[in-house]
Amino acid sequence: MVADYIALTKPRITWLILMSTGVGYFFGARDGWTWTVLLHSVIGTGLIASGTAGLNQWWEYESDSKMQRTEDRPIPAHRISPRNALIFATLLSLAGFLELWLGANPLTALLGLFTLATYLFIYTPLKRVTPHSTTLGAIPGAMPPMIGYAAARGAITLEAWALFAILFLWQFPHFYAIAWMYREDYSRAGIKMLPVVDQNGDSTVRQILLYSILLVPVSMLPRYLGMTGNIYLAGALILGVMYCYAGFSIAKNRTRMYARRVLLASIIYLPVLYCLMLGDRPHV
Amino acid sequence: MGNLWLHRYAVLLAVCTLFLVIAGASVTSNQAGLSVPDWPLSYGQVMPEMKGGVFFEHGHRMVASAVGFLTIILAIWLWRADDRPWMRKLGWLALAAVILQGLLGGLTVRYLLPKPVSIAHACLAQLFFSLTVVIAMFTSPAWRNGPVYVQDTGWPSLRFVSLLTSLAVLAQVALGAGFRHRAFGVTPHILGAMLVTALLLLLCAFVLTQYGSHSILRRSAWVLIGITFLQVLLGIAAYMARLTVLNAVAPSLAAVVLTVFHVATGALTMAASAAITVQVFRNVRSRERDVSSPEFRTAS
Numbered sequence: 390m391v392a393d394y395i396a397l398t399k400p401r402i403t404w405l406i407l408m409s410t411g412v413g414y415f416f417g418a419r420d421g422w423t424w425t426v427l428l429h430s431v432i433g434t435g436l437i438a439s440g441t442a443g444l445n446q447w448w449e450y451e452s453d454s455k456m457q458r459t460e461d462r463p464i465p466a467h468r469i470s471p472r473n474a475l476i477f478a479t480l481l482s483l484a485g486f487l488e489l490w491l492g493a494n495p496l497t498a499l500l501g502l503f504t505l506a507t508y509l510f511i512y513t514p515l516k517r518v519t520p521h522s523t524t525l526g527a528i529p530g531a532m533p534p535m536i537g538y539a540a541a542r543g544a545i546t547l548e549a550w551a552l553f554a555i556l557f558l559w560q561f562p563h564f565y566a567i568a569w570m571y572r573e574d575y576s577r578a579g580i581k582m583l584p585v586v587d588q589n590g591d592s593t594v595r596q597i598l599l600y601s602i603l604l605v606p607v608s609m610l611p612r613y614l615g616m617t618g619n620i621y622l623a624g625a626l627i628l629g630v631m632y633c634y635a636g637f638s639i640a641k642n643r644t645r646m647y648a649r650r651v652l653l654a655s656i657i658y659l660p661v662l663y664c665l666m667l668g669d670r671p672h673v
Numbered sequence: 674m675g676n677l678w679l680h681r682y683a684v685l686l687a688v689c690t691l692f693l694v695i696a697g698a699s700v701t702s703n704q705a706g707l708s709v710p711d712w713p714l715s716y717g718q719v720m721p722e723m724k725g726g727v728f729f730e731h732g733h734r735m736v737a738s739a740v741g742f743l744t745i746i747l748a749i750w751l752w753r754a755d756d757r758p759w760m761r762k763l764g765w766l767a768l769a770a771v772i773l774q775g776l777l778g779g780l781t782v783r784y785l786l787p788k789p790v791s792i793a794h795a796c797l798a799q800l801f802f803s804l805t806v807v808i809a810m811f812t813s814p815a816w817r818n819g820p821v822y823v824q825d826t827g828w829p830s831l832r833f834v835s836l837l838t839s840l841a842v843l844a845q846v847a848l849g850a851g852f853r854h855r856a857f858g859v860t861p862h863i864l865g866a867m868l869v870t871a872l873l874l875l876l877c878a879f880v881l882t883q884y885g886s887h888s889i890l891r892r893s894a895w896v897l898i899g900i901t902f903l904q905v906l907l908g909i910a911a912y913m914a915r916l917t918v919l920n921a922v923a924p925s926l927a928a929v930v931l932t933v934f935h936v937a938t939g940a941l942t943m944a945a946s947a948a949i950t951v952q953v954f955r956n957v958r959s960r961e962r963d964v965s966s967p968e969f970r971t972a973s
């Protein structure tokens with residue numbers, strides 16, 4: 390039972406979100422940081438992210454039951470009732486909002502609320518309407534480092550926007566690769582992801598190339614803004630070439646195997662980039 | 674329509690124009706813009722003593738005059754020998770551009786290097802070079818062999834990306850000219866370089882991954898990739914050379930040479946992006962409009 394409620398919070402994704410939040414926090418707290426604010430930020434963001442994941446699963450449990458990838462989730466598998474899931478997820482979200490408001494600052498709490506609202510009320514319903522939902526969904530998806538930054542600094546600066554831009558662009562190849570791998574599943578559930586509606590894959594591979602190539606100059610922004618040093622710059626370039634190469638490969642060979650490679654490249658890219666960022670800060 | 678000598682002449686004009694771009698860039702890089710204070714004559718003479726900055730400024734005027742003369746011949750030749758009305762118009766357009774360019778150059782001298790005029794002069798130089806390159810392309814035997822149509826079903830469309838890239842390269846040229854003429858700092862040019870490089874590589878990636886069997890498009894893409902990498906390397910090298918002599922009164926020889934070649938390769942980048950854009954518009958058709966056309970055939 391406890392495991393099902395934990396599964397409702399999508400812990401792996403929440404972990405990734407917290408990692409991004411932490412990176413944002415450390416750049417926002419350049420002039421000094423405190424454990425208490427960091428802890429409140431991480432707990433608050435974790436709660437609100439878990440609540441959003443739960444609310445998302447409550448909203449989509451019918452379509453989840455039509456997809457092999459998601460049919461074993463707690464609500465479609467009838468291990469948690471929709472009503473209980475709704476109550477649980479709402480309480481988590483509310484607790485997260487209050488935690489961010491009281492433990493960090495009101496700006497951070499409002500950014501958290503914005504993330505929840507755009508994810509649930511814009512991205513989620515639009516998934517069945519248009520493939521452009523991915524673009525809109527990438528906005529809440531890129532908010533975690535901004536939330537972390539705001540928690541430390543109490544304001545949003547160019548540095549926060551640079552972190553936002555990196556995560557925003559990174560998501561497209563990542564999610565298009567997943568959607569490519571599970572396109573039949575998505576199609577059954579009526580979710581209009583780009584690889585579902587783009588039968589020959591021409592547009593999907595162009596989007597993957599577009600965002601992976603754009604990510605290269607954007608990933609240099611932290612160096613340009615003085616947030617990182619040259620080790621980061623070199624590492625970001627190498628990672629960018631790797632990510633672009635994966636995109637180039639799937640453009641040439643449109644198979645599930647190459648989609649998996651893009652996914653793998655994306656999974657390697659972000660944590661390594663964050664490690665380089667944190668490890669090569671000139672002000673530390 | 675076929676006239677090999679006309680094509681060879683157009684190629685000669687393009688080569689001479691590139692040399693003119695190099696001569697013009699040498700004037701700015703050697704800070705010789707006001708070495709000759711009058712225009713159209715130089716110190717009231719047709720041929721002044723070529724010493725100091727006069728060598729660069731008057732040399733630039735001499736090369737410009739030669740290119741202007743060659744352009745007059747090209748316009749007349751196209752008017753007489755080319756049966757395509759749009760090509761004849763293109764010849765006159767080239768002539769109008771080179772005359773306007775000469776006037777802008779004169780205004781730059783007469784009004785002591787006003788920044789907007791100097792920047793416009795630099796941008797039109799690169800536009801004119803691109804025009805000579807596409808005229809050479811239009812008069813080539815390969816062009817006359819006709820297009821090989823391919824279908825485009827992707828989004829964003831190749832036509833849109835190629836056009837956007839060419840416009841971005843032009844904007845980047847303007848940012849570079851603005852920096853060289855001290856209208857603003859180097860930051861916009863560096864940020865622009867990152868974005869434009871990404872767009873150029875994106876365009877080439879689209880072409881190579883989806884139309885790799887189309888020989889014209891593939892060749893155009895590889896040429897563009899080669900020039901882009903050279904341009905990025907020259908840009909970095911020119912910037913580093915400039916940093917090392919930041920407080921010097923006169924620029925170092927290395928900084929001058931690297932900057933001049935960076936400007937010239939910028940012109941090549943713009944011409945190559947214009948050429949690939951023209952080829953995309955000629956060869957790549959959208960499915961909705963052209964798939965039922967009897968002329969449609971795939972490149973492979």
